[in-house]
Amino acid sequence: MMDAFRESSTILFNSHVQDWKTNGGSIVGYTCSYVPDEIFSAAGILPYRLRGIGAKEMNIGDAYFGPFICSLPKCLLQLAGEGKYDFLDGVIVTPGCDSMRRLDDCWRKAGEDRAETLPSFFFHYAVPHKTADYSLKWFIEETQRLKAAVEKHFNITITDEQIHEAIDIYNEGRLLLSCLDALRCATDVAISGADALAVVLASTTIPRKIFNSLLTELIAQIETGTEKITGRKRLMLVGSANDDVELVRLIEGDKAVVVADNLCFGARFYADLVEKDGEPVAALAKRYLFHNDCPRMFGDYKGRLKILKEKIERAAVDGVILQNIRFCDLHGSENGIFERDLEAAGIPCLRIEREYGPLVETGRIRMRIDAFLERLET
Secondary structure, three states: OHHHHHHHHHOOOOHHHHHHHHOOOEEEEEOOOOOOHHHHHHOOEEEEEOOOOOOOOOHHHHHHHOOOOOHHHHHHHHHHHOOOOOOOOEEEEOOOOHHHHHHHHHHHHHHHHOHHHOOOEEEEOOOOOOOOHHHHHHHHHHHHHHHHHHHHHHOOOOOHHHHHHHHHHHHHHHHHHHHHHHHHOOOOEOOOHHHHHHHHHHOOOOOHHHHHHHHHHHHHHHHHOOOOEOOOEEEEEEEOOOOOHHHHHHHHOOOEEEEEEEOOOOHHHHOOOOOOOOOHHHHHHHHHHHOOOOOOOOOOHHHHHHHHHHHHHHOOOOEEEEEEEOOOHHHHHHHHHHHHHHHHOOOOEEEEEEOOOOOOOHHHHHHHHHHHHHHHHO
8 A cells, every 4th residue: 555655756757747747637746835735636637746756967947046045946947957857737826935036946947948948828826924804804904916817828717615525625635644643653553754755756746536545544554553653662753745755764764753744845835724614716825824833924933933843742752853944944943043042941952964866975874873872862
């Protein structure tokens, strides 16, 4: 059963995406977990979270971005320039950070230089940096603008009934992922952190009804199984976007298990449900704006620290790994404050700076993790 999730988490044009495309379905990629999947699902479009996996070089990314910037958007642009995202019918870029904001500019410029690099539907979906009544009102209008743009470009009508149906399907998936999370952080760990991440990554590419069915079956297998992961240090992974299963596998090795995370390609992605009452676009805007504990949001550090401490206690975590992609100002800065406050609370932490993409620094990372695990033994 895990093979289906592993395949979908490590291959861009995986078998589920191929089947969707072969059957004439449209696919729209997006860059950030603030984008409401339900809008596209309601339209009969497959929402697809963009990732930079498989980028082997950076000549295209460097040409448009320059060297001193997060390597995630550079990998995305590299793959687009190489034609690896030609199966997409559209792209949504969100200014989750300044590097991602620049991806919008650079991708459009690359489209001027090589027209086939830019999909016909290319939309900038803005997100406020504060959670307040006035920012929610603005975000509802922005989400309505997104819905109208999708309807116009794809020549369709998205009804409230269709959105409500999509909300039900995605809420079911969030509940299933939360159930998997509980199995992951139980006293007797039932699934590795690497496999748990593979499941979450698969949820961003597999059509949600199919994903829900597969995950229901996996959870049943885990609950009735007898194999447990014991005798390892329990770690939590926090920080920059990580969609690399091998990084988690490297962290775990044979002495640790990642029982919890606070990543946008992880627990932050499926936390909290969309309310089913009222106007559906407003309900989507409220959930996606107010229920995402990302450091891009101004003035809520204490709330994010509280969430982190609650997860650490619930999962009985022995230590926290705070990782960030090089030049990630948001997570790099906040990880420093997390380290200060968690260490003061008696929670051991390890900070790691890394590049996005192929694990070229495995030796250095492994050595630092081994030293951290030795610390946890004392």
